[in-house]
Amino acid sequence: GTIAVTNAAQSPFKNLYPQGKTGVSIPAGASGYLITQALHPPRTTEDGQLLHVNLDFRVTAPSASAKGTHCFSLGRLGEPSAVEVLITSETISTRVGERIENLSTLRPNQWHNLQLTLDLTRRTVAGRVGAPGSVTESTAQPLSATWSGTIDQWTCSSLDPLNSEH
Numbered sequence: 001g002t003i004a005v006t007n008a009a010q011s012p013f014k015n016l017y018p019q020g021k022t023g024v025s026i027p028a029g030a031s032g033y034l035i036t037q038a039l040h041p042p043r044t045t046e047d048g049q050l051l052h053v054n055l056d057f058r059v060t061a062p063s064a065s066a067k068g069t070h071c072f073s074l075g076r077l078g079e080p081s082a083v084e085v086l087i088t089s090e091t092i093s094t095r096v097g098e099r100i101e102n103l104s105t106l107r108p109n110q111w112h113n114l115q116l117t118l119d120l121t122r123r124t125v126a127g128r129v130g131a132p133g134s135v136t137e138s139t140a141q142p143l144s145a146t147w148s149g150t151i152d153q154w155t156c157s158s159l160d161p162l163n164s165e166h
Contacts, residue, residue: 005024007022011113023056024156026156032158035157043152044150044151045121048121051118053074053117056114059106061108070157072156073085075150077153081144082096082125082143083095083096089108092104096125096141103138112129114129120149126141
C-alpha cells in the first residue's frame with residue numbers, strides 16, 4: 001500500500017487541540033519514506049522552556065512479510081536528533097544516542113498515546129505511553145549528547161530493521 005491521509009487514520013482521543021478530521025496512514029512494510037513538519041518558532045536550550053509532544057498512533061498485528069521500524073524524531077534535519085521514538089508492530093522505544101529504552105509493548109489495532117516532555121534547559125526527556133487502562137511512565141533521561149540544542153522540526157521515517165541509521 002501507499003501512505004495516505006484518511007479519515008480512518010484520525011485518532012479518537014481528545015487532546016489539548018481540537019480534534020482533526022484526518023490522519024496519516026502508513027501501511028505495514030512501508031519503506032523509504034520521510035514525513036517532516038517544521039516547528040515555529042524553533043525551540044532551543046536557551047529558551048528555558050518545556051516542550052510537550054503528543055503522538056496518537058496504532059499498529060497492525062505483526063507480520064513476517066512486513067517487519068520494520070518507524071522512527072519519530074525531534075531535532076533539526078541533517079543533524080543528530082534530540083530524541084527518537086522507535087515504533088514496531090510489537091513495541092515502542094526511545095533512542096537517545098546509542099541508548100535504546102523499551103517503553104512498552106503495543107496491542108495491535110488499538111490506539112495508543114505517547115506524551116513526551118522535553119526539558120530543553122536540563123536536556124532531558126520523560127514521558128508516558130499507553131492505551132486506556134494501561135499506561136507506562138518513563139523517568140527523565142538525558143537527551144542526545146550530540147544534539148545541537150535546537151528543535152525546529154519533527155520527522156517520521158522508515159528505519160531499516162537491519163541498520164540503525166536513518
